[in-house]
Every structure is written in C-alpha cells, then in structure tokens.
Amino acid sequence: MDRDxxxxxxxxxxxxxxxxxxxxPRPGRRYAELVGGPLDGLLLDITGWTRDEIGTGVAxxxxxxxxxxxxxxxxxxxxxxxxxxxWSGDIP
Numbered sequence: 001m002d003r004d005x006x007x008x009x010x011x012x013x014x015x016x017x018x019x020x021x022x023x024x025p026r027p028g029r030r031y032a033e034l035v036g037g038p039l040d041g042l043l044l045d046i047t048g049w050t051r052d053e054i055g056t057g058v059a060x061x062x063x064x065x066x067x068x069x070x071x072x073x074x075x076x077x078x079x080x081x082x083x084x085x086x087w088s089g090d091i092p
Contacts, residue, residue, distance in 0.1 A: 072090065
C-alpha cells in the first residue's frame with residue numbers, strides 16, 4: 001500500500017452519520033476523495049459505478065454549501081485520476 005492509499009483510508013465516508021463509531025472505508029469497496037469545497041476530505045463510495053457514471057461527476061446534497069439546506073456541492077472526476085473528485089461549485 002502506498003502513502004496515498006494510506007491517507008485515503010483515514011477518511012470518513014460521505015453520507016455516513018457523524019456519530020458512526022466506524023465512519024471509515026470498508027474492505028472491498030472503492031472510494032474517491034472529494035477535494036475542495038464544503039465536503040473536502042470526505043470519501044465518496046463509488047463501488048459499482050460504471051466508467052460513464054464516474055466520468056459524469058456528482059451533485060451531492062449538503063447543508064454546508066453556499067445554498068444551505070437543499071443545496072448541492074458539485075464534484076467532477078480529476079482528469080487522469082478517478083480516485084479524486086474536484087469541487088466545481090454549489091448549486092441550489
């Protein structure tokens with residue numbers, strides 16, 4: 001396991017309850033790190049996603065973004081590194 005993998009395994013998963021006693025990654029799952037924006041540092045479970053689904057990116061519900069409750073943070077896969085999704089802004 002390289003240093004990047006070790007850093008990735010320390011993260012908390014997007015969508016898991018903050019009170020979860022084990023909020024980290026699960027063996028056998030595939031994750032992308034969210035980089036920048038309101039969800040910076042969280043991991044997104046992309047297990048079972050197709051290449052097209054990964055390439056499309058995501059708009060994740062969050063209360064932490066510009067639009068508060070009901071808003072979404074938009075993340076797109078980093079070119080050449082599908083293990084990282086970069087924040088591109090917030091939408092209502």
